Amino acid sequence: MRQPRLAAGYRANGERNLLQIATDDDVAWAHMAAKAVRRDMHKMKAFVRFREVAGPEGAVFIAWFEPSHDIVARVAPFFVRRFTGMRWSILTPLRSAHWDGVTLRLEAGADKADAPTGDALEDLWRTYFANIFNPARLKVRAMTQEMPVRYWKNLPEAALIPALIQDASARMQAMVDKAPTMPHRRIPAPVKPAPAPLPEGSLAQLREQARQCRACPLWQPATQTVFGEGPDDARIVIVGEQPGDQEDLAGRPFVGPSGELFDRALEQLGIERDALYITNTVKHFKFEPRGKRRLHARANAQEQAACRQWLAAELDRIRPRLIVCLGAMAAQNLFGSEFRLLEQRGQWITLDESTRGIATMHPSYILRLPNEAARASAFEDFVRDLGRIRELAP
Known part of the structure; x- marks a missing residue:
């Protein structure tokens, strides 16, 4: 007589599509049996409780479980992954699993008396x-x-x-009977500290003060502070993001590859660099060493905030008519964190009664593009955005 668990197998030998007939009694039984085994495996994962036992090589954790099916070999790898760093044994009447931290062994079943009855935890x-x-x-x-x-x-x-x-x-x-704890009608807002006063003095004095700034740790690995440069009465201020490797060595903004591309755009527009005040949001070069190279790293929010006083002091001394931000970091520090460069690039923003601002991509973004065609197209957009300063500062 055929065993029920083998009936579908016997018939499938001659009926290739048998398992697709869900209404067949043998197939229905096979699906029910598979579901019962899966449920038993799930319960084993949920209801195994280890108890600690002292051993000659340290603690061993032993559990007793009574599954309905012979599932230990299927479920044991789950416990290996879950408790790799423990030495444990799971004892069941049908089969037992043992893990010594290296090897999983499956052995014969055990008696409940072989398992501990409790532990201190x-x-x-x-x-x-x-x-x-x-x-x-x-x-x-x-x-x-x-x-x-x-x-x-x-x-x-x-x-x-x-x-x-x-x-x-x-x-x-x-x-229900216990009175609820009612919230305060109004939660007082935290008191914001008063903004620190801006550094005082001329641009030359600000430059000297910035060299002594220790508000963030970027000064330690950097060669020097890279402060802004240009006329004290410049009508246009260019604000970049942060110095690069060559700027750090020279102590001047925009003298590396990004500066060369920026100068090329100015030349194409007929704008004299010497007429502009050029600075950065962050005044020190942040980098990650890679062998003999220093790879640019983006300044974090705290480091940007530490430098914000110097940029504000520069703008307060110069009081420019136009401010051009190069890159998202510069734009968000000047125009607010909600500013989105891709959507708002090349659009004028009124900062106060006498000052307007505009943002475009940073030259380094253009240099990082993957091919010459993309770089050429982005450079045209960059020149077009910079050219808008002629509308308000002919």
């Missing part, structure tokens, strides 16, 4: 379980479906469940 676990039990969310039927009663005898917390269920109504009523 179980009282803590029961206390935790009792305190997270929420009587307002108690659904006994759903709980017993997910945690069938037959598993309770091996779960240390299960001994508490009947009493917790019995007391749930009383605890619920106590929660």
Whole structure:
């Protein structure tokens, strides 16, 4: 007589599409059996409880579990991944699994008497379980479906469940009777510290003061402070993001590859660089060493904030008519963090009654583009954006 678990296999040998017929009795039984095995595997992952036992080489964790099916070999790798650093054994009547930190061994089944009956941490676990039990969310039927009663005898917390269920109504009523803690009508806003006064003095004096700035750690690895340069009465101020390697060595803004591209754009527009005041949002070169090279690294929000006083002081001394921001960092420091360069590039922004601002891409962005065609197209856009300063400063 055929065994029920092999019936579909016998028939599939001659009926190739048998398993696609869901209404067939043998196929339905096979699907039901597979579902039962998967559920048993899920319950094993959820309800195994290890207990600590002292061993000659340190602690060993042993668990007793009673599966309905021979699933230990299928589920043991889950526990290897989950508890790789522990030495453990899972004992079951059908088969046992042992992990020594290196090798997984599958051996014959064991008796419940071979497993420990408790350990010192179980009282803590029961206390935790009792305190997270929420009587307002108690659904006994759903709980017993997910945690069938037959598993309770091996779960240390299960001994508490009947009493917790019995007391749930009383605890619920106590929660209702207890007066709620009413919130304050208004939560006071934190008091913002008064803004620090701007550094004082002429641009030359500001430059000397900035060399002594220790507001952020960027000064330590940098060669020197890279302050702005240009006329004290410049009508146009160019604000970049932060110095690069060559700017750090020279102590001047925009003298590296980005500066060369910037100068080429000015020349194409017929604008004299000497008429502009050129500076950066951040005054020190931030980098990551790679062998003998120093790779540019973006200044973080705290480092940008530390330098903001120097940029504000520069603009306060010069009081330019136009401010041109090169790159998102410069634009967001001047126009606000909501500014989006891709959407608002090349558009005039009124800063006050006498000052307008505009932003475009940073030259370094153009240099990083992958091919010559893309770089040429971006350079045309860059020149077009810079050319807009002629509208207000002919």
